[in-house]
Amino acid sequence: MKQNFVGAFVVLFGLVSASVAHADPLPVPTEKPILTISGKISTTNKDGEAQFDRPMLEALGLVTVETTTPWYTGPVKFEGVLLDKLMKLVGASGERVGVVALNDYSSEIPMEDFAKYNVILALKRNGEYMPVKDKGPLFVIYPFDSNPTLKSQTFYGRAVWQVAKIVVK
DSSP, rough: OOOHHHHHHHHHHHHHHHHHOOOOOOOOOOOOEEEEESSSOSSSSSBBEEEHHHHHHHHHHEEEEEEETEEEEEEEEEEEEEEEHHHHTOOOOOOOEEEEEEOEEEEEETHHHHHHOOOOOEEETEEOOOGGGGGGEEEEEEEEGGGGSSHHHHHHHHHBBSSSEEEOO
């Protein structure tokens, strides 16, 4: 009986190890990267970082958040990638992330926010890609209308636009 248990354990361990060893690596961007994730991550594709171009982000599946914001009049429809999904993809193991904009503005966001509030990294606003001159190419969006707690300066300050980098801490 003990031998069967040990044998089954060895087979199971081998299968788990094989599936981990054969996990798909993160592809290299084929277009100009628009996002770099670094810090406490385990999945990378260039020099210890995870770089993404627009097609790579879109391939993760876009979700839609329609919400009002302090920056636009009326409800706005944003489309983007769930940040929780993106953090899992890169094997993020930190408790916070630093989100850095093209102009070096930055904000720290607790990692737990991503799953708790379904925060997205938006690529589109009202069906159109966001240009740099209008908060693009990437914009951290909370579904502000989904929870009264989110309609505060704390969460508005975490909604970084012109995102270029995320550093997992």
